[in-house]
Amino acid sequence: MLPMLKENTNQLIDFLKQTTRYFRDVLLMHGLLLFIIIPLLSNGTKFLFQLADIPSFTLELFYPFIFQHPFITFSLIMILLSVVVLIYFEFTFLLLSLYFIKKEQPISLKQLLSLTFMQIKKLRPAVILFFLFYFFLVLPLGGFSLHSELLAKIKLPAFIIDFIFINRLFVIILYLMIYLLLSYIALRLTFTLPAMILLNASLRQAIRHSLLLTRKNFWKIISQLVFITIGITFLTSVSFSLVLGIQRLIELFFPSKALPFAVVSLLALQLIYVINLVLSTIIIFYLIIEWLDRENYLFPLPSMNALFKNPDTKRRMRLKWPYVTPFILMSMIILLHYNYTYLTNVSSQPIVTISHRGVSQANGVQNSIEALRATSQYYQPDFIEMDIQMTKDHQFVVFHDFNLRSLTGLNQIVEESTLSEILTLTVRENDQQAAIPSFDAYLEQAKMNQQKLLIEIKTQRKNEAVIVHQFLQQCKTRILEEGHLIQALSLGLVETIKNEAPELTVGYIIPFHFVGLPVSQADFFMMEYSTLNRSFIDAAHNEGKFVFTWTPNQTETMERMMFYGVEGIVTDRMDLLTAQKRLPETMSYADKLAYFLIGIG
Numbered sequence: 001m002l003p004m005l006k007e008n009t010n011q012l013i014d015f016l017k018q019t020t021r022y023f024r025d026v027l028l029m030h031g032l033l034l035f036i037i038i039p040l041l042s043n044g045t046k047f048l049f050q051l052a053d054i055p056s057f058t059l060e061l062f063y064p065f066i067f068q069h070p071f072i073t074f075s076l077i078m079i080l081l082s083v084v085v086l087i088y089f090e091f092t093f094l095l096l097s098l099y100f101i102k103k104e105q106p107i108s109l110k111q112l113l114s115l116t117f118m119q120i121k122k123l124r125p126a127v128i129l130f131f132l133f134y135f136f137l138v139l140p141l142g143g144f145s146l147h148s149e150l151l152a153k154i155k156l157p158a159f160i161i162d163f164i165f166i167n168r169l170f171v172i173i174l175y176l177m178i179y180l181l182l183s184y185i186a187l188r189l190t191f192t193l194p195a196m197i198l199l200n201a202s203l204r205q206a207i208r209h210s211l212l213l214t215r216k217n218f219w220k221i222i223s224q225l226v227f228i229t230i231g232i233t234f235l236t237s238v239s240f241s242l243v244l245g246i247q248r249l250i251e252l253f254f255p256s257k258a259l260p261f262a263v264v265s266l267l268a269l270q271l272i273y274v275i276n277l278v279l280s281t282i283i284i285f286y287l288i289i290e291w292l293d294r295e296n297y298l299f300p301l302p303s304m305n306a307l308f309k310n311p312d313t314k315r316r317m318r319l320k321w322p323y324v325t326p327f328i329l330m331s332m333i334i335l336l337h338y339n340y341t342y343l344t345n346v347s348s349q350p351i352v353t354i355s356h357r358g359v360s361q362a363n364g365v366q367n368s369i370e371a372l373r374a375t376s377q378y379y380q381p382d383f384i385e386m387d388i389q390m391t392k393d394h395q396f397v398v399f400h401d402f403n404l405r406s407l408t409g410l411n412q413i414v415e416e417s418t419l420s421e422i423l424t425l426t427v428r429e430n431d432q433q434a435a436i437p438s439f440d441a442y443l444e445q446a447k448m449n450q451q452k453l454l455i456e457i458k459t460q461r462k463n464e465a466v467i468v469h470q471f472l473q474q475c476k477t478r479i480l481e482e483g484h485l486i487q488a489l490s491l492g493l494v495e496t497i498k499n500e501a502p503e504l505t506v507g508y509i510i511p512f513h514f515v516g517l518p519v520s521q522a523d524f525f526m527m528e529y530s531t532l533n534r535s536f537i538d539a540a541h542n543e544g545k546f547v548f549t550w551t552p553n554q555t556e557t558m559e560r561m562m563f564y565g566v567e568g569i570v571t572d573r574m575d576l577l578t579a580q581k582r583l584p585e586t587m588s589y590a591d592k593l594a595y596f597l598i599g600i601g
Contacts (some may be wrong), residue, residue, distance in 0.1 A: 009227075018101065021101050022097070022098070022101070022278055022279075022282050023278055024109075025093065025094060025097040025109075025112070026094065026097075026277075026278045026281050026282060027274070027278065028109070029090055029093055029094060030277065030281075033086070033090065037086060041079055041082065041083065044079060045076065045079060046519060048072045048075050048076060048079075049519065050519075051069075051072055084128060084131065084132060085120065085123065087131075088120070088123065088128075088131055089116060089120055091193065092116050092119045092120065092197055093112065093113070093116045094281065094282065094285050095193075095194055095197055095198070095285050095288065095289075096112060096115055096116060096119075096197070097112060097285075098282065098285045098286060098288075098289045099198060099289055099298065100112070102289045102290075102293060102298065103298065119197050122196075124203075126203050127196065127203055130192070130193075130203060131193070134186075134189060134192070134193070187214055187218065187221060187222065188210065188211055188214045188215075188218075189207065189210050189211075190210060190214065190221070190284070190288065191206070191209060191210035191213050191214065191288060191291070191292065192206045192207050192209075192210040193206070194288045194289075194292065195209040195210060195297075198292065198297070198298065199297060209297075213291065213292075213295055213297075217291065221287065221291065224287055225283070225284075225287060228283055228286075228287070229283060232276065232279045232280065232283070236272060236275075236276045239272045240269060240272060240597060243265050243268050243269055243272070243593070244265075244590050244593055244594060246265070247261060247262060247265045247589060247590040247593060248588070248590045251588055251589060251590060258588075258589050259340075259343065259344070259589065261589075262339075262343050262589035262590075262592070262593065263336055263339045263340050263343065264336075265589075265593055266339040266342065266343065266593055266596060267332070267335055267336060267339060269593060269596065269597060270335060270339075273597075273600060342592075342596065343589055343592055346563060346583060346587075346592075347562070347565055347583070348582060348583065349567075349582070350581045350582045351558075351562055351566070351567070351568060351569055351577070351580075351581050351582060352382045352383065352548070352567055352568030352569070353379075353381045353382045353383070353568070353569065353571075353574065353577050353578060353581060354381060354382065354383045354384070354385050354454055354548065354568055354569060354570040354571070355375050355379065355381040355383070355384045355385060355570075355571070355574050356385055356550065356551050356570045356571055356572045357371075357385060357386060357387070357400060358371040358372045358375050358376075358384045358385070358386055359371045359375065359430075359572065360375050360378075360379055360571075360572060360573060360574035360575060361572070361573065361574075361575060362430040363375060363378075363430075364430065364432055364434070365407075365427050365428070365429045365430065365432050365433065365434040366400060366407075366427075366429060367386050367387060367398045367399060367400055367427075367436075367437075367442075368398075368427065368434035368435070368436075368437065369434070369435075369437045369441060369442060369445045370432075370434050371434070372384055372386075372442065372445055372446065372449070372451065373445060373449060375574065376446075376449040376451040377449065379574040379575070379578055380578075381451075381574055381577075381578075382452065382568075383452045383453060383454040383485065383568075384446070384451055384452075384453055384454065385453075385454040385456065385550075385570050386398055386442065386453055386454070386455060386456065387399060387400040387456045387458050388439050388455060388456070388457055388458065389402070389414045389415060389457075389458050389459065390415060390459065390461075390466075390467050390470060390471070391414065391415065391417055391418055391419045391422060392415065392416055392417055392418050393418045393419055394466075394470050395418075395419035395438065395439075396438065396439035396440075396470075396471070396474070396475075397414065397419060397422050397423070397436055397437070397438055397439060398436065398437050398438070398439055398442045399414055399422070399427075399436055400458070401414075402414060402415070402458070402460055404417070404422070404425065407427040407428065407429060408425045408426065408427055408428075408436075410425060413460070415459070415460055415461060419438060422436050423435065423436060423437075423438060439475070443475070443478060443482075446482070446484075447482060452482065452483050452484055452485070453482075453484040453485070454484070454485045454486075454487060454507075454570075455479070455484055455485065455486050455487070456486075456487050456488060456489075456509070457471060457486065457487075457488045457490075457493060458488075458489070459488075459490065459493065464490060464492055464493045464496060465496060467493070468493060468496045468497055468500060469500075471497075472497070472500060472501055476501055476504070479504060480503065480504065485505050485506075485507065485524075486504055486505065486506045486507070487506065487507035487508070487509055487524075487526055488506075488507075488508070488509060489509040489511075491508055491518065491520060494506055494507075494508045494520060494521070494522050495520065495521055498521035498522070499521075502521075505523045505524070506521075506522055506523055507522055507523060507524040507525060507526050507546075507548065508520050508522035508524075508525055508526070509525075509526045509527075510525055510526065510527045510528075511527075511528055512527070512528055512530075512531040517536065517539045517540055517543065517545075522545065523545065523546065524545055524546035524547065524548055524567070524568075525540055525545055525546075525547050525548070526547075526548045526549070526550060526570070527547065527548075527549055527550075528549070528550060528551075529549045529550065529551070529552045529557060529561060532547075532549050532561070532564065532566070533564065533599040533600075534564045534565060534599055537564050537565045537566060538565070541565065546567040546568070547565070547566050547567060547568075548566060548567060548568035548569070548570060549561050549566050549568075549569055549570065550569075550570035550571075551570050551571050551572055552569060552571060553571055553572050553573045553576070554573075554576070555576050555579075555580055558571070558576065558577055558580050559580060559583065559584075559587070559591075559595075560595045560598060560599070562580075562582070562583045563583060563587070563592060563595050564595070564599060
């Protein structure tokens with residue numbers, strides 16, 4: 001045990017010592033992807049959607065889209081394939097970069113790119129399929145990842161994780177078993193692509209190489225990966241905590257210096273983040289090269305001879321400081337200006353308070369008239385969020401789930417039931433019970449309480465035009481007169497309402513932040529809080545859209561959402577939100593720095 005600990009410690013120290021040697025290539029690749037490739041792909045996708053005259057691509061449009069727009073479908077497939085090739089390019093580029101660092105062979109950027117393109121030319125369908133399997137299934141589900149700007153966009157929001165794990169012991173056990181299995185597969189196949197790139201092996205030979213190498217050294221590889229990862233995480237956490245701690249001391253003893261010091265502290269946090277980004281990106285490549293070197297697999301590359309005829313390579317590797325220094329100074333000035341704006345440009349407007357399904361602190365049954373009455377009278381929220389569905393006989397009831405079973409015990413779909421059938425049912429929740437109300441009755445009670453509503457229209461039906469027609473025919477006048485808002489998870493439904501009744505205020509629900517701001521006529525966006533960040537909010541504001549978020553239930557999270565700039569918050573804790581309707585003027589800069597760290601990306 002002690003020899004392994006000593007070996008891992010030495011490995012971590014060696015890894016950290018070489019940090020500066022990794023910066024050029026890692027930052028170049030991240031910058032290329034973040035500022036050039038991703039915007040090009042994003043804008044290209046939006047352009048194709050505009051050609052097809054659709055606001056965004058959703059599952060409901062999948063089949064009609066394929067048959068009505070074959071050329072655009074083909075173009076989108078090409079974009080998806082380009083993403084795969086680009087991730088492979090990034091992997092190859094960084095692997096080769098570390099290969100030459102390990103070999104202590106100077107290489108110019110032009111030569112490194114040429115060698116990477118040579119490897120891309122060897123791509124075959126079998127390799128692409130393996131790559132898809134490994135990088136999009138095995139690594140993410142197995143708990144490992146290549147820190148790529150392209151892959152970093154994929155993130156599960158908190159509400160999905162909560163739905164999967166809360167009170168589901170079997171699911172948790174099954175997930176852990178799958179996690180362990182895929183982790184094992186991920187480690188056993190770690191050296192497959194490197195063997196293809198560095199050893200010029202076929203896919204079959206590369207898999208054999210990887211299985212052989214990991215069979216002999218399985219636990220050593222795991223221990224080194226875990227040890228270095230924990231070491232980097234610990235050092236990064238200590239560095240972040242030190243900066244935040246010093247900022248708090250400055251605010252305590254030198255309050256007049258708090259803002260300028262906070263601007264510099266934020267710059268320090270950004271630099272630490274960049275260092276952590278480099279180290280996190282390079283860990284797996286570093287260990288791959290180390291183990292291939294131990295096993296004497298690091299032969300000279302077959303294609304190197306043609307590239308290394310330039311005797312002046314070493315001179316070309318030196319940084320030309322007269323050219324680099326102005327760029328660094330300009331970057332720091334831009335960052336300091338951004339930091340000042342970030343820390344001082346804070347909205348003082350009170351937040352729009354919205355009660356989630358009309359309930360707060362379990363004071364009633366969700367979506368019931370009794371909960372509406374109690375919450376409205378006691379907490380006086382700006383809006384009460386509630387859900388409606390159309391029944392089989394084209395009436396509307398207030399109910400969230402598509403199936404009645406979870407709250408009533410009756411295994412039946414709402415849209416396949418009549419209004420009279422549903423109104424006889426009793427809902428039980430929070431040790432209370434209530435009848436399912438019709439939408440008309442709920443609207444009447446809201447009017448009595450002078451309570452505005454945020455109405456979510458839920459549907460499983462493919463023909464949403466019928467729902468929109470019935471909804472507008474029955475409710476449009478009342479909604480306009482009483483100032484209610486509408487929202488839906490279906491983009492098609494949102495667009496249909498805005499086309500037929502543009503005077504209504506309608507929002508589009510986005511479960512998580514993935515590909516940026518959707519093109520929509522919606523007046524506001526509703527996004528789950530765990531993936532919501534300031535960049536999305538700023539983009540929405542630039543388009544003249546409001547942003548609401550659901551469902552932060554802690555004061556700190558509510559405050560963070562306000563700091564990011566949301567206009568409204570949906571919560572189960574109206575008591576906390578009512579007390580926190582606006583950002584406190586005494587909010588510390590240290591807290592703002594912490595919110596920056598939480599919301600990075």
